[in-house]
Each structure stands twice: as C-alpha cells, then as structure tokens.
Amino acid sequence: MSWAHGTTGVADSCAPSQRANLGSDAYTEEVRALLRAGYAVTASDYPGLGTPGMHTYLVGADEGNAVVDIVTAAHQLLPGLGNLWFAVGHSQGGQAALFAAQAPRRTGATRLAGTVAIAPASHLEAMLPGVKASHVPSELSFAFYALAGLSATDTSRTLRSLLGAPAADVALRLLAQCQADGYQALGRLDTEQALPLSTGQLSRIGEQMGAYGDPDRAAISTPVLVIQGQDDHDVPPAWTAAVVQNLRRLGSPATIARTYPGAGHDQVLGQSICDLLAFLNTHAGRTPAPCTPFRTDAG
Template structure:
C-alpha cells in the first residue's frame, strides 16, 4: 500500500504553479518546422511495438505544469498487422518516485478530427487540458496521452476502431518507461468520449497486447457507443416524413466515421452519400471538428442532404457494429462516468451499453452526474475518478 503523502510531497506544490510559457518551443513542435518529428523514415518504424522511435522535451502551452514533459514517437501495429509510428505526450511528476515508479494513467483524448493537424499533441485545449492533467500530476500520477494511430502521423486515423485505439494506449504505457525510467509498469486506461470508447477496448484487450505492463483498470468518461444505431436513425429520417430527427452531431462525425472505417475495410461512400456530402468528405482530411461543425460545412447539413434515400450503408454499419463496446468482455475492472445532461453521448446510450455489459457479468461501476454535460464530466467526476484509481493502485489518503 502506498500513501498519498508519499506520492505527492513534491509533486503537489510544483503542479499548482504553472510553468513558464515558451511559445517558441511550442511553435517548433506544433508548427511546420516540426513536420519531421511526426513523419519518421520508413526504415525506423519496424520494431517491437511499445518501443520508442524518438522523444524530445515539450515546453510551452502544451506542457503540463509541475511535470517533466516529453513529446514521443513510438511503435504500434495497425489493423492489418503492419508496424506504424504513433505520437503522444508524457508528463511525469517532479521529485522522487515511490517504490515501483510513478503510477501511470494512459489517457485517450476525445474527438479532435482525423486530419494530422488535429493531433492532440498539436492542439491546445484538447481534453484533458494541461491544467486538468496537472491535477493528476499533483496527485502523483504520470500521464501518457496518445494521439492515436494515424493522427499526426502517416497511415490514416482509425477513428473509433477499438483495437487500434487500445493498442495506441497500451503501447504508449510501455513506451513511457523507456522515455522516463521513473515511470512504473502498472497503469490505468482512461479517456473521454472517443477516449472513453478506447479505454473500454483497453479493458478488454490491452492486458494480452502488452503483458509486460500491468493494467489495473479502466475509466471511461462519456464513452461513445451505439454509433451504428445513431447512423441508422439518421438514415431512417430521410425516408420517413414524420421523422423529426436532425443529424446534429451525427452529421459532424459522419465523415470521421467514414474515414475511420476506410482504415479497416473497402468502403465506397458514394454508395450512400449525396453528391453534396460526398463533395464535402475531403474536408475531413484537412479540417478539425470545430470547422466541420460550421454551418457551411457538415454542421449545416440536414439528413436529406447527407444520405441518399436508397443508399447502401451496410459496409459502414458492419464496422460501427463491430466496434461497439457494449458486448466487450473485460479483463480488468471498469468505471464508467456519465453526465445526465450530455447531448453528444446520450445518457440512454450509455445506460444501454452498461446494462448489456453488466448483464453478461462484466465488472462495471457506473456513476451518473446531474446537470453535467459532455465536456464538463472530466472535471465534475475528478474526485470519484481519483478515489477509484487510487484504490486500483492501493494508494491510501
């Protein structure tokens, strides 16, 4: 058993004071001058998954206060079994680590897009923010935050493809020890929205994928689920005159879902998209979600402007159904945290997902929060998440 004071005697006071901002360093990492970091030579990519290709210090606005920060490029394996490079960041508390090394959270972020410029390590404000991560660092946790496969790096982002998401998380948990040997081998998977989806898949497969890194549990905040059903309903509203369902977020996320599905199957979107929507599809390759939400982009499309009435969605729906987390079998305990006022990941969807998981005997602790929306769940549930994660590591107050 570890005590809270032993973990944070130095980290707490340092993490509560913001590091000095170094905008020049941020620009050199995130801007055009850093393109080479995210695009390694082909001969450098093959190797053991979870090993490091290269790493460098990270400073400025993207650095977590009170921590040693690293921008990291590491090896993983894509859906077709080919080696790929994945980028991510690592924040390690200052001070002396506890016996066994700093406990690690491998964090999977929410949706930013599928274009390389949308990679969380290049994007300020992607969840959790540096200040939110600093709360975990102040409690004595190292935070490894993946960009996912093909986001920032070549290869195409497998958006909401569960197996490649969990590989990115598990491989970064392994790579973290190579980047900084004060990081321990025990870890918890955690993520929000898309990242919650990833954390659930980690709970099912990461222990087998990375057996040298001990997975203790997974925390899924507002995890994406039932995407197939949501797409079916949006398509149904095209031909049903009584259907009042607007595509809303489904329209914004549809080009991302298409691009994600195309990383695992041969998918022709012209078989179900209107000419207008198909013409807008390439926007996903250069624009992040904020731009896709605009009224002159995907955010302004009605169902009839997205789907053809007789379109064949079967190939896309197969991928979405195959990657729904509801039927997963877990090898580690799971905590699901959901806001009741969430309009992006509906409460009913998460209720249904957890009910199915628990029906099949899965170890799922489910907690809901009144008057909490999609983005606010990260901060609103922090105390509960911390207590749950502490218990996994045997840390006492």
Template sequence: MKKISRLLLAALIAVAGMLVATAGPAHATVPGFVLSSSTASLPPTLSALATGKRIHYLTTNINGGLITATGLVLTPKTGKKNRVVAWGHGTTGLADSCAPSTNQAVFWEEARVAVAELLSRGWTVAAPDYPGLGTPQPHPYLIGASAGRSMIDNVRAARHLDAALSTQYVVDGHSQGGSGALFANQLAPSYDGNLVLKGSAAIAPLSNAQEIIPYIAGTDVQGYLVMALYGVNAVEPSFDPKSVLAGPAEAKLGVLQTGCLYEILETYEKFKAKQLVEGGVVPDAVVAKMASYFNPLQTAPSAPILLVHGTDDEAVPYFLSEILADQILAYGVPLTFQTVQNATPHDAVTESPDRVADWIATRFS
C-alpha cells in the first residue's frame, strides 16, 4: 500500500509537470501550485461564515524537495476578502485520518473559534493540514520548518485560486501551529517569493524544547513525546524512535496509526517513565537533536510577532514563552506578549480571538 501511495505521489507531481508544459509559465510546478480543489464540508459555525475549498497543493520538505500537502482555503461570505491569514492548527495526531480538512472531529473547537473570528473580519483563511496528514509521506510532527513552509504555500495556493487576493498575509497558529507560525516568520525572506509577511501570531507555541523534554516521561502528557520522536524520524529516517522507547511503549505504537491526539494521550498517560523510555530518561543527544528541529527563531524573524500564552498550560508550560519573549526582543523585532491568566491551552485560544484579530488588523492597516 505504501508503494502504491508513493507511485501516486510521483504521478501527481508528473501530472503537474505536464500541466506546466501545456499551460505555459503562468502555471508553474512550484510551491503553492494547486493540483486539485474540491468543495469542502465545513463545521456549521464556519459554513455560516465562509465557503470552503479543500486543496491538494505542492509544498517543499525541509531540504527543498517538492512534496504534496492538503489543506483548506476558506473565503468569507462578507467583507473585502482580499487579505489572507494562514491558520496553523494545534496537534491532531500523526495518521492521515487526523487531517482537519477531512475530519471535523479534529477540527478542534478552539480552532473553530479562532478561524471564525478571522472570517468575521473579512479575511480569507488558508488552513494547511501539514505534510503527511492526508498525504503519503510520514508527518514531520513538530518540525517547524515543515509546518512553516506548508503555511506559506497554502497562502500561495489560495492566490492560485483567486488572483485578486493581496500579496500581504499574516500567519496565525496555536501550539504546533504557533511554532509553525514563528518558523514561517524566519523562513519568509528566503522562501515566500513575492508575498509580503506582515506578522506572526503564535498562541502557546513550543519553544526551548530542551527545557521540558527531559521531564515529560512519566507525566500525563507523555504521548506528545512519543509523537515527537516519530516527528524526528520523518525527516531523519536513520533516527529510530525505538532506540529511545522502552518495550511497553513500543507495544502500543499501533495507536499512532489508528488514533488521533486524545487516543494517543490516553494510551500513554499512565505509563511510568521507565515504561515509556529506556532508563526513564531521554538521552542528552536525543534531547539536543529534537530541540534543533523543534525550536523556532534560531535565526532572526522578519516581521512583528504577537505571543499569547496561558499560565495554566500543562502541555507547553508558560515559562517557555517568557524565555522566548526575551529571545525575540534580542533580535530587535517588535513583540507584543499577552498573558492569559489561569488559561489552559484550549482557553488561551478561546479567550483571545478578538485580541489576536485586532493585532492582525493593525498589521494589515
């Protein structure tokens, strides 16, 4: 089955190449090229505000190779519609069934609230699934350079569908998507071509991963660590997560392909540290490797940043954004840091959509 999927991927890219040859330079086999689009089924709270297209488009992996990805382009029913915001969703899982564009169960409530606010402002929303969710390759979970590329290229894809859309865009995301939004910010000058990034809004983004990875095993949220190890494997196949995981954890790996986030967390939440990883501790070299892939802003961002974080976040602790804020300021980039008191990861999104949208509006103005 995997062989068939790889052949299908190669065929799709080949078809795109033939389209280039027949359609001329206006249709290029470049990131953002739309291979197909179809009417999307949206949650009721969003279908009242927008029409949607599910798209299959070209993006690149972290080494620059062409791959395919899927996502949504949501066009508001009212407003000017010509400005674009890329929305990066939080963790859904690793399996194809965990793609929000086709599975409304993982189009989380907080994401619906955030996207509804963007649409209510009259902005087109480009919402990628991220590579590997709904496409043949493995999902590079928490590899921000992958998510950031797919966010930028989903914006490009939206403009392929509607040439009237402005080149100006903002990236906005939560958790995994918040990190992706920050990676997009540092990637933009060399990657987004004629687009103009006006800013990144990051809600509870993962950063400074080395500060928490050593302490995750044995906690209720250790399923994230299992997924993160496989995120590294997706971009570095020579890295074997089983060299880190303990036998009891390995025995439950099937859930990564049969379940999405909450099934994965539930599967691992009661494990003791030594049942999850060998010796109960992630080796220092593995921690460093993961941080090198996961930590955003290892190079300078290119546009202003809004950072939003809840103080009761058990998945991505608040203190990480305190460290991150100092790192952003050290680059000399404008930063707005908003703390949401007593807020969980979910609450940080649902209690701040108007504040985030107000900040985005100032960027567009």
C-alpha cells in the first residue's frame, strides 16, 4: 500500500516523516486502519519535502512518481513483499494517487491492482481565481503553496512577481511553516489585494497549473475508487464529480464514485474506511476483518 498524504506545507519540517502524526491525526488513524487490515504501508514525503529544493506542490507527475517509486524502494528493503500494490491518497495525495495510476510501469515487476483517490485535488486552473474571489483569507495558504510549486517548475515566476508586496512577505513566512501555523497572519490580508493579477494573468497561470496538475486528463487502465465528502469545503464535490466523469469519458474502465453526506474534507477519511477496504478486497487485496468507521474531529 502506497499512502499519499494531503497538504502539510512546503517546508522541510512539514514532511510527514518528520511529524509524529504524519502531519494529521486523521492520517495516523487512516494508516493504522490499513496496517490493521494487513497491508504493508509506504508513505512518500514527495520531492522537496525534507530534501533539497522547493516542494513541487501539486505537480502531478512528481508526486505520482514518488508514490510509485517508494514501492520499488520498499521491495529493495523487504524482498518478501507481495507483487501487488495499491495507491491510496487524500486531497493532494488523492491527486498524487491518480497520477501514480498513470505511471504504473515505473514499478517494474510489481503490479498496481487499484487506486483510491479521496477528495482529490483537481481543477487547478480554477484555484487562483476562486481564492481571489472568495474573500476568505485562510484560503490564500493553498494559493501560496500552489504558486510556490509553480515557481519550482518555472523559474521565471517568483512569489514576489506574482503577489502584492505585503502578501509576498506573509507568503514567504507561511512557506517556512506548516499548514495552519501561519493562518493568523493570513487573517490580515485581503484576497483581492494579495493576488493582484489580471484576469488574463490568472487564466494563463491556471492553464499552466492545470496542464501539470489536473489528474483527469489521461485514462487510467486499472480500477479506481473516488471518494468524496458531500460537505467538503476544500475540494468542492462538483469538481470531484467532474473528475470521475472525465476519467470515464477518456475510457477509464472501472471508475467508481462514492459520496458521503455530511462528511467534510477530513471527516470522509474515517467514514469511508470500510468501503475503501472492501474495494481493495474486490481487487485482490486482503480479506477485510469486521470494520468500524473511525471519527475525525476536523471538517
């Protein structure tokens, strides 16, 4: 099982391997459930988290390759591991898992048996306009992370050239912290002023982000389960529904969608765990023991 984590930040200290709870108590519970079910679990930090250089946040191929490559590394450490594996991820990690499913040949002799994408990040072309129009300062964290990821792939674009001066200063401080640590500083920013980009600029940057980060632009040949909380305010349910439709339209043969009424972005992890394990079992995974959904306090 290759577990792909959601957004924790872009600083080296935000790497899940450096955090006692993998960056989120909900992630600890999710991984524990996978371990209890009998899976060996790997968990990549992604490029730039805990390693030199800026984290290529939401750059799908980089994240997906990391999800695949850690499976190869695990087999080198433990040659007795089985040859079938699954990609499972949440939010940023849901996007990463879908990109991993588009690059299964990187694992050599092992075979990807299925993928579970929980509230996957998508529609990157709409992210910056949406944050700017939202007038919700906390949403700027995702915009700043995304622009940092963009600058890591396109050195002609820098935070200072894309943001207003006060926002650039706050963004640089935020990027040195982990998610939620810098929210207090964000509260003093206006989203319109923080992203002083014209409609044309937003469109061009969005196209660039979408080209490298939208996970529904190529068909996936292995089974996919897409999970979404109906009350998710970070990844809109309509976006995830469109991802499923696009994958099916491209010819992905077994793309299943499940939604959970009343579940928020993190709550859906606990509510969906039994369905997740049942899906894995259907596709040659472990036979699930009696399962009880777990509770997450965050929305």
